Amino acid sequence: MSHYDPVFVEIQDLRTELNREELKISDDIKERVKNIEELMMARERFCTDHTSDSSVEVQAIAKETLDHPWKELFQEGKIKFNMKTSMMSGNVTGCFLQFLVSSSKAKTVLEIGTFTGCSALRMAEVLPPDGKVTTCDFDPYVVEFARHWVDTSPHGNKIEILLGYAKETLPDLAKKGSKFDFIFIDADKKRYVDYFKICLDSLLAPGGTMAIDNAMYYGTAYAEKPRGLYGDHTRQFNEAVKQRQDIFHVLLPVRDGIMLVRRKTDMHG
Numbered sequence: 001m002s003h004y005d006p007v008f009v010e011i012q013d014l015r016t017e018l019n020r021e022e023l024k025i026s027d028d029i030k031e032r033v034k035n036i037e038e039l040m041m042a043r044e045r046f047c048t049d050h051t052s053d054s055s056v057e058v059q060a061i062a063k064e065t066l067d068h069p070w071k072e073l074f075q076e077g078k079i080k081f082n083m084k085t086s087m088m089s090g091n092v093t094g095c096f097l098q099f100l101v102s103s104s105k106a107k108t109v110l111e112i113g114t115f116t117g118c119s120a121l122r123m124a125e126v127l128p129p130d131g132k133v134t135t136c137d138f139d140p141y142v143v144e145f146a147r148h149w150v151d152t153s154p155h156g157n158k159i160e161i162l163l164g165y166a167k168e169t170l171p172d173l174a175k176k177g178s179k180f181d182f183i184f185i186d187a188d189k190k191r192y193v194d195y196f197k198i199c200l201d202s203l204l205a206p207g208g209t210m211a212i213d214n215a216m217y218y219g220t221a222y223a224e225k226p227r228g229l230y231g232d233h234t235r236q237f238n239e240a241v242k243q244r245q246d247i248f249h250v251l252l253p254v255r256d257g258i259m260l261v262r263r264k265t266d267m268h269g
């Protein structure tokens, strides 16, 4: 979604500004600015149009997520925070995750942040029959929602959903000696550095890959005047990745930024 990109937001603001009568901006300039905005949106639509479709079950979860009264549930105190449907991975990110899981031949996946189960189900779909996705979330309402909807899929039986705070779930998994071939971190930016460290040092199986979503968090990672929350946390996370000498990493500007990490020792053929 373009709104993750601060350039897009600036362009939108500028377009509104240029329409102020008193500025007497020429139609040509206004048109060119409008063109920039449209090109940015067209680029995104083009990527979506040239990406595989999601399964009918994932489409059903996405529709239910979009139609669900999250705001009212929050006002009634039934969910922990004001969940936004934009938290759900879009089709490009979802297909990208499936690509990574499938091409790395992962059998065990860990996800931090289930929400409605969309990304967990996508990853389960590309695992072998004995593969398993372990996903965790601290909100009982979304855990129940996700359980119900992933079970409408023949791949639902590959998914275990753990209810609890990631800061407790991850050490518990580490204590049990659990290891995962693929780890997707997608919750709670404030603790990204902690999750990154425990995942890399204790939970990532030899040869494993990690993907960390929202690594640029609306541009807060690099913008001089960052918008919104978590700017410091996002920058600290990126710095923590950069400081590690034992990993190979790449930050991709997919949607809100996806950081991919592997141990250097696993990069050699």
Ligand SMILES: C[S@@+](CC[C@H](N)C(=O)[O-])C[C@H]1O[C@@H](n2cnc3c(N)ncnc32)[C@H](O)[C@@H]1O
Binding pocket: 087, 088, 089, 112, 113, 114, 115, 116, 117, 118, 119, 120, 136, 137, 138, 139, 142, 164, 165, 166, 167, 186, 187, 188
């Ligand atoms: C961005 S959403 C996950 C989206 C999901 N991976 C997808 O792509 O559809 C983040 C989720 O993390 C959960 N969450 C937030 N803080 C958490 C924490 N400290 N421990 C566990 N889950 C948390 C929220 O309840 C929310 O459902």
